[in-house]
Amino acid sequence: MPNSKKRSWAEPFKIKMVEPLSMTTIQDRQRYIQEAGYNTFLLRSKDVYIDLLTDSGTSAMSDRQWAGIMLGDEAYAGSENFYRLEDSVKRFYGYKYLIPTHQGRGAEHLLSRILIKDGDYIPGNMYFTTTRLHQELAGGTFVDVIIDEAHDPENLFKFKGNIDTDKLIKLIESKGADKIPYICVATTVNMAGGQPISMQNLKEVRNVADKYGIDIVHDMTRVAENAYMIQQHEEGYSNKSVAEIVKEICSLTDHATMSAKKDALVNIGGFLATNKEDVYTEASNWVVVYEGLHTYGGLAGRDMEAMAIGIAESVQDDHIRARIGQVHYLGEKLLSYNIPVVMPLGTHGIFLDAKRILPHVPQDNYPAQTLAAELYLDSGVRSMERGIVSAGRNEETGKHNYPKLELVRLTIPRRVYTQAHMDVVAESVLSVYENRDKIKGMEMVYEPKYLRFFQAKFKKIE
Numbered sequence: 001m002p003n004s005k006k007r008s009w010a011e012p013f014k015i016k017m018v019e020p021l022s023m024t025t026i027q028d029r030q031r032y033i034q035e036a037g038y039n040t041f042l043l044r045s046k047d048v049y050i051d052l053l054t055d056s057g058t059s060a061m062s063d064r065q066w067a068g069i070m071l072g073d074e075a076y077a078g079s080e081n082f083y084r085l086e087d088s089v090k091r092f093y094g095y096k097y098l099i100p101t102h103q104g105r106g107a108e109h110l111l112s113r114i115l116i117k118d119g120d121y122i123p124g125n126m127y128f129t130t131t132r133l134h135q136e137l138a139g140g141t142f143v144d145v146i147i148d149e150a151h152d153p154e155n156l157f158k159f160k161g162n163i164d165t166d167k168l169i170k171l172i173e174s175k176g177a178d179k180i181p182y183i184c185v186a187t188t189v190n191m192a193g194g195q196p197i198s199m200q201n202l203k204e205v206r207n208v209a210d211k212y213g214i215d216i217v218h219d220m221t222r223v224a225e226n227a228y229m230i231q232q233h234e235e236g237y238s239n240k241s242v243a244e245i246v247k248e249i250c251s252l253t254d255h256a257t258m259s260a261k262k263d264a265l266v267n268i269g270g271f272l273a274t275n276k277e278d279v280y281t282e283a284s285n286w287v288v289v290y291e292g293l294h295t296y297g298g299l300a301g302r303d304m305e306a307m308a309i310g311i312a313e314s315v316q317d318d319h320i321r322a323r324i325g326q327v328h329y330l331g332e333k334l335l336s337y338n339i340p341v342v343m344p345l346g347t348h349g350i351f352l353d354a355k356r357i358l359p360h361v362p363q364d365n366y367p368a369q370t371l372a373a374e375l376y377l378d379s380g381v382r383s384m385e386r387g388i389v390s391a392g393r394n395e396e397t398g399k400h401n402y403p404k405l406e407l408v409r410l411t412i413p414r415r416v417y418t419q420a421h422m423d424v425v426a427e428s429v430l431s432v433y434e435n436r437d438k439i440k441g442m443e444m445v446y447e448p449k450y451l452r453f454f455q456a457k458f459k460k461i462e
């Protein structure tokens with residue numbers, strides 16, 4: 001019986017323009033994935049049907065944002081769009097100073113270079129690939145201080161992005177506060193499956209930081225999604241808007257790096273923000289060396305305008321509710337098929353647990369990489385490995401890092417696909433799951449030195 005009281009989530013927009021998708025045959029896909037060395041990063045997008053590789057830069061912009069593109073002030077210096085972006089950052093995030101960058105890693109590079117000294121340690125709530133690499137290139141060592149629950153895909157704790165403050169304090173006491181340039185806090189935690197940090201935990205981390213005189217750097221790539229999870233699940237926040245919660249999160253931190261390609265609904269762009277004048281002064285000097293003048297940082301004026309508008313749209317409750325509603329729709333569907341996925345369901349995608357789906361494939365034979373290739377073969381759905389290939393090698397020993405999580409990420413772009421697309425994805429995952437016994441794993445035949453997952457090549461074990 002239909003329930004007349006029920007109100008489903010739905011998109012707070014209608015579709016004005018469409019982009020046709022190409023369909024391929026299984027024979028086509030066999031050739032394409034083999035030519036791509038069984039690495040979904042190396043497929044051509046024209047050969048992909050539903051592209052769930054990433055939510056980065058893949059969002060659909062609104063008509064307002066496209067209209068903003070026409071307002072690009074492409075002056076080399078002092079573009080009007082920079083000032084509008086600065087206003088948006090101050091208004092919605094509250095940081096005092098802004099430096100635009102071409103994307104998130106541009107900001108990570110600048111901040112790591114400014115704050116990290118040789119021999120420093122940087123605690124964080126799980127690593128992210130580019131973040132850790134920039135810390136290492138600046139002479140630092142990343143230390144994972146996330147709670148243990150985050151490494152267990154079956155644990156149902158709602159805030160698996162939380163920092164274990166005991167681990168954090170132990171690190172500070174053993175190395176000395178002068179060896180810890182900052183604590184890195186990500187909202188949400190990508191590699192853990194898009195898991196949020198709670199406000200209460202962030203406040204505790206702030207207290208620790210204040211006690212030892214250490215700054216907090218906020219990786220705010222998906223801050224609005226994190227805020228929504230706080231609104232839904234943390235006591236005392238159900239009556240606050242996502243916009244208010246976002247502002248409160250930011251107020252507990254000192255500096256921020258942002259990949260605006262996610263939350264902020266643009267196809268390119270990022271920034272570094274800070275409340276400290278000395279860091280701003282140094283960053284505005286370095287940015288001219290690596291990105292561009294401090295009023296454009298590698299972006300066109302029109303890109304900054306689209307970002308200024310995207311930020312405002314990204315913190316709207318209706319938008320976030322539908323965005324995460326769609327991600328959870330896919331997750332619930334997979335759960336109804338008994339497919340092992342990371343729990344609780346995260347915010348930017350659903351993460352298949354390759355260790356449980358392919359328990360017969362040893363981690364040395366890349367279960368998640370293999371599963372991503374099989375999913376593409378089945379239906380043309382593109383996903384991303386987030387396991388041993390992404391984790392890279394230990395700097396000193398040269399051996400693989402063996403992460404506890406061996407995952408395939410089905411990442412949902414914002415405002416792009418329909419519920420029917422999600423059904424097709426779920427059916428394809430089920431089909432691969434039903435044939436999992438036949439899947440044997442792969443060997444790596446080419447391995448680049450940095451961020452190997454982007455360009456590594458594999459061959460199938462027959």
Ligand code: P61
Nearest residue numbers: 054055056103104105128129130190221259261
């Ligand atoms: C992604 F396979 N994420 O999730 P940039 N912090 C965080 C991110 O999620 C992030 C960046 C910083 C991507 C793109 C990507 O190993 C990979 O604007 C939490 O991409 O420079 C990016 O921001 C960096 C995919 C990045 C990867 C690195 O799909």
